Amino acid sequence: MIPPVEAACEFRREIPANLAAVEEFCMSMRRWALSMQLPNRFPVELLTREALINAVVHGCACDSSKKVACVVRLRPGRVIIAVNDRSPGFNWRAVWKRTPITDSCSGRGLAIIRQYAHRLRFNRCGNSLIMIKRLTKEGNR
Amino acid sequence: MTEPIVTREEDRTVVQPAGDMVAAYVPELRLLLRDMVNGGARDLVLDLSKTEMVDSTGIGLVIGTYNSLNRVGGRLTVIHASRDVLQLFQTMRMHQRFPISGD
Numbered sequence: 498m499i500p501p502v503e504a505a506c507e508f509r510r511e512i513p514a515n516l517a518a519v520e521e522f523c524m525s526m527r528r529w530a531l532s533m534q535l536p537n538r539f540p541v542e543l544l545t546r547e548a549l550i551n552a553v554v555h556g557c558a559c560d561s562s563k564k565v566a567c568v569v570r571l572r573p574g575r576v577i578i579a580v581n582d583r584s585p586g587f588n589w590r591a592v593w594k595r596t597p598i599t600d601s602c603s604g605r606g607l608a609i610i611r612q613y614a615h616r617l618r619f620n621r622c623g624n625s626l627i628m629i630k631r632l633t634k635e636g637n638r
Numbered sequence: 639m640t641e642p643i644v645t646r647e648e649d650r651t652v653v654q655p656a657g658d659m660v661a662a663y664v665p666e667l668r669l670l671l672r673d674m675v676n677g678g679a680r681d682l683v684l685d686l687s688k689t690e691m692v693d694s695t696g697i698g699l700v701i702g703t704y705n706s707l708n709r710v711g712g713r714l715t716v717i718h719a720s721r722d723v724l725q726l727f728q729t730m731r732m733h734q735r736f737p738i739s740g741d
Contacts, residue, residue, distance in 0.1 A: 520662035523691075539691070539722035546693045550661050597730075600705055602698035605730060609694055612729050 506533075506571040511564050512549075514557035514582065518565075519549045526569060533571060536632050540613045541576050545569060547606045548580040548626050556584035556624055575615075578628045586623030642670060654685040659696030671703045680712035687718035687741075697730055704736050715739075 508529045512518040523546055530538045549567060557563040563582065570577040589607075597605045610617065614628040640656040651674055655667060674682060684700065686692075692700075704714045716738040719727065724740045727733055 516662045520660065523660075542691060543693065543726070546660065546691070550693065550695065554661075599731075599735075600701065602702040602705070603694075605694040605697055608730070609726075 507568060509566075509568040511566045513561040514553045514563040514565050515559055515561045516550070516553060518561075519546065519553055522549065522567065529569075535571065535576070536634060537576075537630065541569070541578070541630055544610060544613050544628050544630060545578050545580070547609050548578065548628065551606055551626075552580050552582045552584075552624070555587055556582045574632055576630045576632060578630065579626070581620075581625035584624050586620075586625075589619045589623040642667065644670075644674075650681045650683060651679040652683040652685050654687065655689055657688060658691040658693075659686075659689055659699060660691055660693045661695040664695045664699050668699055668702070671699070672706070675703070675706045675710070675712070680707065680710065682707060682712065682714050684714065684716045685718050686716060686720070686723060689723065690720065692723050692726060697727075697732070700727075700732065701735075 508526050510522050510525070512522050523542055526545060527538070527542060530541065535541065545567065549565060552565045553559060557565065563584065565580065565582045567578070567580045592607060595604070595607075597608050610628065613630070615631045616629040618627045619625065642656055643654040645652045653671065653674065657663065659667065682703065684703075700714075700716065707714050714736045716727070716736065719738060719740050721740060724738065727738050732738060
């Protein structure tokens with residue numbers, strides 16, 4: 498198990514695969530980001546939420562006995578967000594460029610990640626995602 | 639999270655969520671909005687003045703509410719969205735379907 502770490506430039510947790518744990522993680526991360534005076538907090542939190550929801554809902558089927566690990570690293574001029582779980586993953590290549598259906602109530606998580614991350618990389622089986630968000634003084638996208 | 643505030647002004651129903659519209663809180667908010675529409679609300683206003691964060695699940699809820707209202711000839715308006723939330727809604731092209739205004 499990964500112990501909680503809130504070193505100056507890193508926020509790391511391993512959480513059970515449920516939405517309440519995602520919320521708790523994100524609120525703790527929000528406090529950490531505020532304490533670090535991190536710019537672009539909204540897109541960083543949004544990217545983290547979407548990656549965690551994907552891992553919890555699609556990777557682990559909201560099975561709390563499974564674990565999802567997340568680390569948010571602050572680096573000069575950028576934030577690196579890594580999320581991974583131990584599920585078999587998913588075929589991200591099949592859905593990667595899919596445009597959300599306008600009337601649909603779901604299917605926007607990856608579209609948001611595509612829009613807000615400057616760089617990202619899935620591993621081969623799709624159970625690990627690394628996103629890079631460049632920090633800017635103006636604008637939050 | 640505390641209960642959303644619901645106010646009625648003549649034919650208009652204003653729902654103000656008490657916080658973020660994210661995956662953990664969307665189910666209870668969905669029940670409330672569904673009850674509003676099923677109960678006859680046709681001019682529904684979503685006041686986001688206390689909402690800092692909306693994720694893809696929250697966006698799905700707003701779209702679903704718009705769809706439900708659209709089917710019965712109603713309308714949805716979103717007000718007091720923060721700059722970040724407004725930008726997210728615009729990125730997802732939601733402003734092309736119903737009025738959305740910022741702070």
